[in-house]
Amino acid sequence: MTFRLYDTATREVRDFVPLHEGEVGLYVCGLTVQSEPHVGHVRSGVNFDVLQRWLRAKGFAVTFIRNVTDIDDKILIKAADQGRPWYNLAGDMHRELTRAYESLNVAAPTYEPLATGHVPEMIELITDLIEAGHAYPATDGSGDVYFDVRSWADYGSLTRQGVDDMEPAADADPRGKRDPRDFALWKGRKESEPETASWPAPWGRGRPGWHIECSAMAGKYLGPAFDIHGGGYDLRFPHHENEQAQARAAGRPFASYWMHNAWITTAGEKMSKSLGNSLTIPAVLERYRGIDLRYYLVSAHYRSHVEFSFDALTEAATAFARIEHFLDRAGEVKVDLAALPDAFVAAMDDDLGTATATAVLHDTVREGNRALAAGEDASGAAIAVRTMLDVLGLDPADPAWAVTTGDDDKLTAAVDALVKGLLHERTVARAEKDWARADAIRDRITDAGIEVTDTPDGPTWTVN
């Protein structure tokens, strides 16, 4: 079956045709590492991880590049406020981001390039643009280099905007621009900025403009033309529009498809605008497992706006527990891509329809539970369920989750010994039909935060 995806550039769902058969070059704009990652940030990570996993499941060899922006205005400002070097802030936040991705089982990309590691590639690209007449060094001696928006007729095509309809940039510093809409490729160093935040260039010391890094890095690792470029919805303009303009103006065809994930908001407001301290990943993971948060994110389509709430997250965790419980009851099975239900494949092939795919997952769980209730073999359903979860990055048996569960084996063994002793006493009481004593023992265990479940094979316990 053909994979189809919604292309932001054409505003329609269309067949995915790779440039090279069997291969996919995927570039995703990662984060600017300036603060702790929140739920909204990782949605992008999870969405594109699902894309990458699905493409691999379909047999594509995927080269996945997801960058990290480790130098920009905000990093410099925040680091200065905190009284520490900008690279220390960027480094710390980068580690936080990696931890957040790991705790949500977001697979590492093929490579995660840093902006600061690719200044020569950017200088090369900027030089090409100047030679082609699409960029110019500012005449005011600032050392800035700008992209000449008026020189590129196609400018605005990605977001269907005419240059004349755009609001002129309100940003304070139009030093040396020919047109207010021209954007910086290179920013000359200002006296107020640390020496470490500048690199030598033909136009004087300075640092990269925001957009140039992605064009340069995508070009380096994926070539002048590649398949899919992704990122958050807000990056369409100016970031992606500018990336495309500067790459194409330099003679590189750039991305064939553009994908953008929608927002997570709180109280109807963009997360980055709300305070959202309780919504950083470390804070959320104090209350919920990573796998539950991932399920919550995956159960909505990537282009749907999600209004975040802890109630909805709790509901998602309950729904996911139902799936896990079925797998527990059905016993061990192996992942087998051939076992994916047709409806699941169709849903995923249709622009990554994870919400519909989730419905198939639940249908299969019910089918399996029905078989178990009838005393029949449920291994077929179990294999299908586990494989679907695997494709979505939600397989509970994936060792990746062990990172967050942090089980202390010794402690577990000790508790197990104690609880088993009590459960044995209860089993004896039940055998004597001494229900009062049996329930008293269970209450004691429950009070300790442990849940007892009776099964045909005897009682089991889990920590709440």
Added chain:
RNA sequence: GGUGGGUUGGCCGAGAGGCGAGGCAACGGACUGCAAAUCCGUCUACACGGGUUCAAAUCCCGUACCCACCUCCA
């Protein structure tokens, strides 16, 4: 001013001309000493007003409300 998106049952959340997505919650039943889990059943929704059509949540026109982007936000 320009560009784009949204409004679906108690709640979350799919679908995009006909065939009740799915989950959560609730209620009834089965099973269980009681629970839990599970199974069966019940709850027939698409912002509003027109229109097109044999048939509209879905297409068209209008209205209301909400949201995003318009030069360094996932």
